[in-house]
Amino acid sequence: MEIYPDIPLQQIDAVLEKSQQAFDTYRQVSLLKRAELLRAIASELEEIGDAWIQVAHQETNLPEARLRNERARTIYQLESYGQACAEGDWMRISIDTAFPNRNPPRPDLRKMMIPLGPVVVFGASNFPYAYSTAGGDTASALAAGCSVIVKAHPAHPETSAMATAAIRRALEKCGLPIDTFQHVYGASNEVGKALVQHRNTSAVGFTGSFNGGKQLFDWANQRPHPIPVFAEMGSVNPIFLLPEQMGLEAESLAEKIAGSVILGVGQFCTNPGLLFAVEGDSLLHFKNKLKALLQSVAPAPMLHTGIKDNYQSSSTEWRAKAGVSTLVASVEQPDLCVTPQLTETSLNRFIQDSSLHQEVFGPATLLVVCPTLSDLLVAAAHIEGQLTCSVFGTPAELSAQSGLLQILQTRCGRLNFNMVPTGVEVVQSMQHGGPFPATTDPRFTAVGSDAILRFVRPISYQNCPDDLLPDELKSANPLQIWRKIDGAWSNDSVR
């Protein structure tokens, strides 16, 4: 493999200066042009063909089938965020027309979203396409009208370089400033810090570990001018298993959950690392089935040595924790391979030992056994902020558990009913985010076209002559955007 040296720190200023210059042009292009760019990127990525799959497979060990799916998702994201961008609905346009006869006269006010400025993106290792170089953060920042600098993930540098070349070809074909998108290498903390703290940087997107995300957040807030950081960090995605449902389908529940725990060798941000269930015969049945399923899983390779080593040491450590019993132990494997682990503890022990609330990144889950149904509420009250929480129950017992559902709503960004948390739909109604420590800002999503909102802010034009207004706000509504005019939604012109 080629070597990708870190960018020298003294070159970062030039990168951000070029990004600012590109931004000053790019932020003025129309919504349709931005959508054209996103489609052009999608098509350039498709053009790379199997070469991209092969390189990504070599760099990440992800199976080809998974990579093909992820590539399709990446292309869909670019296309769907481009379409959302062009429709303009995300701009949340509001127009309040003048009342010249009021005393004092009320001025005409029109509000829309404008881009923040250059955005620095730190991609994820576990999604080398969909949440890396040409992934969701880049797509939504470009849709917002921002320029982008990606710091390549060191675990897939060549995959990242190929995406970069495609994006820059698309910029060129669209006649846009090529430095609207730039790409740097930097495995060191210093590069990250310099990027986040450069005066031109206006926002940061990150997907990765708690320590990494929190560090970026702190650097950003220590700037003379603080900037927002959208860091998606750890999440254990608890699943609550209600007893009636458990009684009805202990085996099939075990199958669903085993499938979710081992999906992608447990390397998804929505991987279920915690299961809460109520003591009883059905639980025993469920446990035996889950145990059998996880024991039979063939060893599979993780993304890179760092992740594998971390999984091995964490899972070993967990087996040694007081009050934790091991149902399935992860077994040391050659190369990057690992096997799943299933541990069990009591609710009391879980409450006492906060280390049991932490994420083990990989195919491991902890079953917390609760003595009674009402203890599930106690459990829920003790969990930290999560991307997702899930509940399995019959209609009747879900209705009876409104107290549990109320607590879970305060703990997560997405609440699933009778579904495992893995599988994140790319639709506007998706909230992929959640209370700290799942993310640094639960008010925004990293998946779905609302992700664009992370990189914009509102501006009002007061008493602006119509010909000087951006097209989005002109009375004639040339872009045919849905706008709220004097309190009523309309895609018509201002009368």
Add this chain to the structure above:
Amino acid sequence: MEIYPDIPLQQIDAVLEKSQQAFDTYRQVSLLKRAELLRAIASELEEIGDAWIQVAHQETNLPEARLRNERARTIYQLESYGQACAEGDWMRISIDTAFPNRNPPRPDLRKMMIPLGPVVVFGASNFPYAYSTAGGDTASALAAGCSVIVKAHPAHPETSAMATAAIRRALEKCGLPIDTFQHVYGASNEVGKALVQHRNTSAVGFTGSFNGGKQLFDWANQRPHPIPVFAEMGSVNPIFLLPEQMGLEAESLAEKIAGSVILGVGQFCTNPGLLFAVEGDSLLHFKNKLKALLQSVAPAPMLHTGIKDNYQSSSTEWRAKAGVSTLVASVEQPDLCVTPQLTETSLNRFIQDSSLHQEVFGPATLLVVCPTLSDLLVAAAHIEGQLTCSVFGTPAELSAQSGLLQILQTRCGRLNFNMVPTGVEVVQSMQHGGPFPATTDPRFTAVGSDAILRFVRPISYQNCPDDLLPDELKSANPLQIWRKIDGAWSNDSVR
């Protein structure tokens, strides 16, 4: 005047515990109930009658007529945010229905906004009604479904106590937990820090100085679980005067600007503290008129000793700055009274001395003389983040100055055309916020019903049985909210 001792630090935990408990009930009440509460507060405030005006006048020295206007604004805010709350449009509801036949099946996903939790509000001294105890932050947090703790501004403690009593009477009449709103005194930093850093506090609203707002922001980010701070801080609200317009109406421009500089004894956050104009005869004409107008202003009292002393020392300091000439000097006055000040400097000096970019809180403004029209762009590129920027120009010269307008858009939350910045309309299209250091979060507004969005976050329900969904998301749309269903806006039910 009665004495209002600081709350003992050891009592703050009990306040936040009560707030959390009240929140756990209040967050579950319907949008209509929240709207009813806001209307009830408005009506209780009206009931206080002139007693409230008299106390506020004694505490703040604001004239009665101004206080009556501000009271009307406060009541209007409560009513209009209540109406917006009930309409539910701010919840940005999105529904993507299931595709059971897709492989894998697409689940039903529905997204809405839920409240963050207890909100701590630090009111403004310059708006004892509209941006204090029962002001915009409290109204929008209650509309969001949050409980509120106000730390009374020490400059109007009794005015604050009267508002508190009215709010709590309204809560009682509506049958809501009385601790949904609480009120504490605390002139010390320790009280502020303890409130911001309490584990139950979920967001902070603040209007005041840069140092105050930045301190709260830092405390909030240093928490184990950081929380958002919406601090509206300093702004000098630059006005750019284009030469043709200046040639047409030098005198009337001087009148408008003088009126804006002295409005409310210069104690508005949108007070214009910076004027940029191009050298020439018309400017001389304008300057002489502005000078004459400001010299003739009668002394008027500021809000309190701290603000007056600060104005006197800052304005004296400014007159002594290198390269600054004094056109009208503020004259030492008895009691809390002050007079306006007008100073002048060159663009070069302005660029060299960053202290000239700072706000002088009060009726003072600095005229920066630019040698040529194109120097206005240089000036614009050197200003910091602002709540507002304003431009006065003829249609022709505004059209010719698109470069200037482009820069100004990156510097402010509201861009005014041929209007002074003072006068902040309470409408949805208002953006009252702006890039740092004007606020700590330019992505949100402190005025207009979108202010509600500061105190909420999205949550998605995946595959949730219809009867367990909140009313806002139920297929039948019982609240008749406008929702985006499978990409199209509708106030109908889900088919």
